[in-house]
Amino acid sequence: MITFKNVRKTFADGTEAIKGIDLHIEEGKLVALIGPSGCGKTTTMKMINKLIHPSSGTISINGKNIAERKDVDLRRDIGYVIQRIGLFPHMTIEENVALIPKLKGMKKHEYTKRVDELLDLVGLEPPVFKKKYPLELSGGQQQRVGVVRALAGEAPIILMDEPFSALDPISREQLQDELKELQSAIRKTIVFVTHDMDEALKVADEIVVMKDGMIEQIAHPDELIRHPANEFVRSFIGEERIQSALHSFSPKEIQVTSILNQPAEDSTDLPVIESTADLKAAAKAMILNNAEALQVMQEGIMIGVIYKDRLLSELAGLERGA
Ligand SMILES: Nc1ncnc2c1ncn2[C@@H]1O[C@H](COP(=O)(O)OP(=O)(O)OP(=O)(O)O)[C@@H](O)[C@H]1O
Ligand SMILES: [Mg+2]
CATH class of the missing domain: 3.10.580.10 (CBS-domain)
Structure with a gap:
C-alpha cells in the first residue's frame, strides 16, 4: 500500500534527517516507527502526506507516486494525529471530530451519530464533552479527541505521531487496546510513531526500528524480540524485555x-x-x-x-x- 524507495531527506540547513530508506507497508497493517529522539520518525511520517518532500527517492501509495498527486486529494485519504494534538481551538469537540466527515459530504444525522460513537469509545461521554472547546479539556482528553478525529474521517490511511504520549499509563493502555480492536475491525492502514517499546510490541503488526535517519530492522514484534538484528536494536528493546518475552512464548x-x-x-x-x-x-x-x-x-x-x-x-x- 505505502512504499518508500531509497528515500532521503536533507533539510535546507543541511541536516540529513533521512539517509536512504526502503519500506513497504501493507494494506490493513499497523506499523510502528520507533527509535531515539531525532532519528527521523516524524520526518518519515510527514513525507507520507507531503508535509515534507523527500530530497530524493519516491513514495507511492497503491502504486502511484504521491509526488504526482494533489496535496488536498492525498490528505483526504490520510488521517493525521500529530505529536502536539492540533485540535482547532475555536471549534467545539463535536465540530473538530465532525470536520472531515463533513468535508467528505457525510450527512448531518450520519456524522452526529458517528461522533457520539467515537467519543464514547475513548471514554469521553458525548453529552459532557461535545459542546466543550479543546482548551476546556485536559491534555490527555485532547489527545483522545485527536485520535477520534483521525478515525472519524474514514480515511484508509492514518498517521499517528505519538498519539498517546500525554496520557496516564492506564488510559494509555486502554486506548492501545481500543486502537488494536478498532484496527482489526476496520482494517485501516496505520503508521504509528512511538518512543515506547512496550506500546510498539503491543499494538504493531510490524515494527520499524530507526536510528540516525536509517532503518535498523523491520520485523514482526515476536521476531524482533527473538532475533534483534544488531546490538543497537537489542539494547533498544532492552535485555529484560527480551528475556521475559522469550519465556512467555508457548x-x-x-x-x-x-x-x-x-x-x-x-x-x-x-x-x-x-x-x-x-x-x-x-x-x-x-x-x-x-x-x-x-x-x-x-x-x-x-x-x-x-x-x-x-x-x-x-x-x-x-x-x-x-
Ligand atoms: N524543518 C527542519 N529543518 C531542519 N532540521 C530538521 C527539521 N525538522 C526536523 N529536523 C531534524 O531532522 C532530524 C529528524 O527529526 P524528526 O522530527 O523526524 O525526529 P523524530 O524521530 O520524530 O524525533 P522525536 O522522537 O524527538 O519526535 C532531527 O535531527 C531534527 O532536528
Ligand atoms: Mg517526532
Whole structure:
C-alpha cells in the first residue's frame, strides 16, 4: 500500500534527517516507527502526506507516486494525529471530530451519530464533552479527541505521531487496546510513531526500528524480540524485555527451526517433520514414532535434525519461564 524507495531527506540547513530508506507497508497493517529522539520518525511520517518532500527517492501509495498527486486529494485519504494534538481551538469537540466527515459530504444525522460513537469509545461521554472547546479539556482528553478525529474521517490511511504520549499509563493502555480492536475491525492502514517499546510490541503488526535517519530492522514484534538484528536494536528493546518475552512464548508458537542441528549421515532414515511445525508438534511426532530425533524438511529438502533431549530441555525451560 505505502512504499518508500531509497528515500532521503536533507533539510535546507543541511541536516540529513533521512539517509536512504526502503519500506513497504501493507494494506490493513499497523506499523510502528520507533527509535531515539531525532532519528527521523516524524520526518518519515510527514513525507507520507507531503508535509515534507523527500530530497530524493519516491513514495507511492497503491502504486502511484504521491509526488504526482494533489496535496488536498492525498490528505483526504490520510488521517493525521500529530505529536502536539492540533485540535482547532475555536471549534467545539463535536465540530473538530465532525470536520472531515463533513468535508467528505457525510450527512448531518450520519456524522452526529458517528461522533457520539467515537467519543464514547475513548471514554469521553458525548453529552459532557461535545459542546466543550479543546482548551476546556485536559491534555490527555485532547489527545483522545485527536485520535477520534483521525478515525472519524474514514480515511484508509492514518498517521499517528505519538498519539498517546500525554496520557496516564492506564488510559494509555486502554486506548492501545481500543486502537488494536478498532484496527482489526476496520482494517485501516496505520503508521504509528512511538518512543515506547512496550506500546510498539503491543499494538504493531510490524515494527520499524530507526536510528540516525536509517532503518535498523523491520520485523514482526515476536521476531524482533527473538532475533534483534544488531546490538543497537537489542539494547533498544532492552535485555529484560527480551528475556521475559522469550519465556512467555508457548511451545505452540516456537518453530522447530529454533532448535535445528546439522544433519548426520544417517539422518535421512529419521521420521520427518516440516520446518513450519512448532515444538509441541515435534514432541508429538517423536512420541508417535518412538524416535530420538526427527529430520526437518523445507520444501522437500532436509534442512537439519532436531534431537529429543534438546527439545525436552527447551520445553522444560519454557515451562519454568511461564
Ligand atoms: N524543518 C527542519 N529543518 C531542519 N532540521 C530538521 C527539521 N525538522 C526536523 N529536523 C531534524 O531532522 C532530524 C529528524 O527529526 P524528526 O522530527 O523526524 O525526529 P523524530 O524521530 O520524530 O524525533 P522525536 O522522537 O524527538 O519526535 C532531527 O535531527 C531534527 O532536528
Ligand atoms: Mg517526532
